[in-house]
Amino acid sequence: MLEDSFGRRFYYLRLSITDVCNFRCNYCLPDGYRCDHDRDFLSLAEISRLANGFARLGTEKIRITGGEPALRKDLPEIIQTVKNTDGIEHVAMTSNGFNLKQKAQDWIDAGLDSLNISIDSFDPRQFEAITGKNKLDDILSGIDTCLTYGLNKLKINTVLLREFNDHDLSQFFDFVKHTPVTLRFIELMQTGTNLEFYRQQHVSGQIIENALLQQGWRLTTRPKTAGPALEYQHHDFAGRIGLIRPYSKDFCSTCNRLRVSALGNLHLCLFADQGFSLREHLNSDDPQALQAAIRNLLTEKKPTHYLQQGHTGATTQLSMLGG
Template structure:
């Protein structure tokens, strides 16, 4: 069954394979090592998701995105210090006209084994083949509802049909993995839980429910719409889903599988106990700032070093900043740091 038919009808290894790659792995004071980089290439987003940018993207300052050459420099530095996976994020990364070139440059970096992209599906149907040919390994696609009306209410756009056609095309191309993300929202899509599960019976994807996180701008919305991921976990376990073992480059999601389902289920639960213990990711903003935590107090500006391709100095500064990384994001205590909205760093 095609994903588009359903919705409309229903309203690797961590081994270093290149001998040129060497150097100490980036690590923090809690002996966590960082093999995963989330690289934002723009903070501009063309959606108006009510949990993130309800008023749309506000251009309150002139932005100066990382260039292709600067992205290549960063990929090389991180690869030389233990990073094996890079996820390209935004805002919405498809807004960058050179996205395909960025994918190709990152994928060709010695030591980088896995390149993924997070997108809201903008131009997915038209561009996904070129991304695949450039070396993209994984695709994360945001679909917060399978009901076109609810989808439009959440995102501000009536594009569900186009996105689902793009998803079908991506499945046919044969990506290593495809993940569909949905932010759990009590007032909007929570009632679609069973619809999502039924869809997953026939879809060779990983569906991931993301627990809504409180940011600087969404306090009232958070209190009205937050759903505990733990309640969803217990619901899955009661229905016979089994927890899967994590791979070496996996993110924070708890993954579940069921013998009656073609797809798998993932839960990202940042408010769960010990969520940060297995943290393996760092973030670089589209302007070249290092963020050691999505909910930290701010980023450390590496741009001058990046522009001058001072790779040893970049690596030194990253490692120094990591020594100050905290044990937890402290979201459970109501702390959101300097994160105004999730589009700032692509989540």
């Protein structure tokens, strides 16, 4: 089992398979994707060895992220490879959903267990203003397709933005009233390139949390492989509401996840100062050197992300590691 010097255990790996994204979200890539490196992303064989190495160290859940993972043509093969790894019990993915309706069945057939889709507004005009894409209707149709195909573990990620969606949160509650998904409000995080935007748009999730408790929502139990969200349920709603508040007290005390970039770098935190290359250990079918490297690097993990002090580390934008 992977355990750091602070007693935190790591059951969950977030694996980026590309840093390319085809959306231009104003909080992440307002000018669109710009490549500053060779696109030598992890191959299917390297991903297989990486998944096997982490599984042998107690990892039970792998989330496939990007950029936008659906831009890789071999995504179904990647899902299937990770799913077939001994010890991996849950394969998740985060996507912007641009081709969800067309590809959902392929992903489900490959073994995908759960899916997170980013929707920052249910107003088509606001959605386009945030993402640069007129895709909301297609994405919502894709969510219906997933539910039809039986993928019931669906979550929607919504970044709280003061000028774009904070003024009308009722549209989000209306959606989960009758739709069996978990909608998660995520506080905007500062990165290396969005300081001014962060200052203008950051909204605390505390107000939402207070309102949920006042309206009779109940906090649910988090499984050990869950992400950082606190999830609430209400007997009058088909769906749930989640909150991710990275600036809240003790947020990092329950950290259970590590990250590997599309270039094969281990990031001990989303806001770590650097990533550590694992690539040299992904050219052999012997996982012992990889496991030893991961264990050794884990001793460098810090107790917190230091976001409160304005420290953003090497993360210039969230697409680098999939958030």
